[in-house]
Amino acid sequence: MQKDIPHIVIAVTSASGKLGASIVKHLIHIIGKDNVIGIARTPERAKHLGVEIRKGDYNNREDFNEALKGVNVVLLVSGMDQPDQRIIQHRNVIEAAKKNGVDKIVYTSIVGAEENNAFSPIVQSNRQTEKDVQDSGLEWVIGRNGIYIEPDLEYLDTYVKEGEIRNCAADGKCTYTSREELGEAYAKMLTEEKHNKRVYNLVGDAITQSQLASDINQVFNTNLVYNSVSVKAYRAERTAALGDFMGTVIAGIYEGIKNGANDVTSDFEKAAGRPHISTIEMMKTFKRTQD
Numbered sequence: 001m002q003k004d005i006p007h008i009v010i011a012v013t014s015a016s017g018k019l020g021a022s023i024v025k026h027l028i029h030i031i032g033k034d035n036v037i038g039i040a041r042t043p044e045r046a047k048h049l050g051v052e053i054r055k056g057d058y059n060n061r062e063d064f065n066e067a068l069k070g071v072n073v074v075l076l077v078s079g080m081d082q083p084d085q086r087i088i089q090h091r092n093v094i095e096a097a098k099k100n101g102v103d104k105i106v107y108t109s110i111v112g113a114e115e116n117n118a119f120s121p122i123v124q125s126n127r128q129t130e131k132d133v134q135d136s137g138l139e140w141v142i143g144r145n146g147i148y149i150e151p152d153l154e155y156l157d158t159y160v161k162e163g164e165i166r167n168c169a170a171d172g173k174c175t176y177t178s179r180e181e182l183g184e185a186y187a188k189m190l191t192e193e194k195h196n197k198r199v200y201n202l203v204g205d206a207i208t209q210s211q212l213a214s215d216i217n218q219v220f221n222t223n224l225v226y227n228s229v230s231v232k233a234y235r236a237e238r239t240a241a242l243g244d245f246m247g248t249v250i251a252g253i254y255e256g257i258k259n260g261a262n263d264v265t266s267d268f269e270k271a272a273g274r275p276h277i278s279t280i281e282m283m284k285t286f287k288r289t290q291d
């Protein structure tokens with residue numbers, strides 16, 4: 001635990017998820033495990049983190065009225081439900097934070113196009129929660145997360161089987177990040193006051209899908225190529241594989257990348273106090289966790 005950090009209790013929602021767990025892990029390094037509380041819809045999935053775990057389902061404001069007792073700062077991880085439902089879920093946490101006298105709320109939002117593709121309703125719901133957080137009267141910090149690199153790497157076996165990465169992003173650039181990088185940035189944003197009232201794009205280098213394939217080949221010794229297909233063809237393929245909601249969302253994400261929505265300037269260094277690691281380094285870090 002660092003000596004210059006004032007005594008504060010920080011709670012992290014969705015602590016059973018991968019992002020929440022990464023933030024908890026990095027927070028423990030800064031303020032010590034006795035000052036960190038994990039909040040989880042399914043508490044037993046977060047027990048391994050070694051901190052106090054309290055119950056918190058975003059659909060249940062009463063859970064958060066209890067879970068946020070004695071908490072100074074709360075990290076709100078964005079939910080997974082349909083966009084309209086997410087806004088209501090996030091408000092349950094914000095209102096409970098106000099009721100409990102929480103000082104500061106940090107929200108994990110997302111980079112992306114607010115209009116013109118099938119992912120936009122999700123981006124809009126994140127923007128609405130950003131506004132709700134800013135209007136809450138509490139201190140606030142907002143991180144707009146880039147796309148996580150890990151799901152692509154977890155999908156590697158399929159890419160290898162197919163010999164290609166195929167989607168509709170064409171030559172669009174995407175600024176990927178990782179949950180590990182985000183965990184460190186959020187731990188700083190939670191504990192350092194200089195980030196208050198800032199909105200940060202938490203992303204790494206901007207790369208094309210061809211570069212992604214080439215970086216994967218270098219790190220994982222594969223032979224992938226990148227092939228671009230039309231938005232229409234990709235949406236049809238993904239909805240057949242994943243169902244209407246998820247397939248449309250995934251196609252919308254790559255359509256956004258094609259149109260430049262994920263090619264944003266990074267504020268990661270302002271948040272974390274060091275530059276974001278490269279895509280190759282993120283891949284190597286992921287590979288080490290798999291070995």
Ligand SMILES: NC(=O)c1ccc[n+]([C@@H]2O[C@H](COP(=O)([O-])OP(=O)(O)OC[C@H]3O[C@@H](n4cnc5c(N)ncnc54)[C@H](OP(=O)(O)O)[C@@H]3O)[C@@H](O)[C@H]2O)c1
Nearest residue numbers: 014016017018019020041042057058078079080146147148
């Ligand atoms: N930037 C990106 O590329 C990207 C990609 C995917 C998602 N996201 C967003 O980032 C968030 C965190 O991602 P992740 O990697 O940590 O996802 P993850 O590992 O799949 O974890 C999702 C978490 O959300 C929790 N959750 C779902 N519904 C909830 C509810 N009603 N109340 C409370 N908690 C609930 C889950 O709790 P249980 O353990 O109870 O299921 C779990 O802890 C996601 O929720 C999503 O909004 C971003």
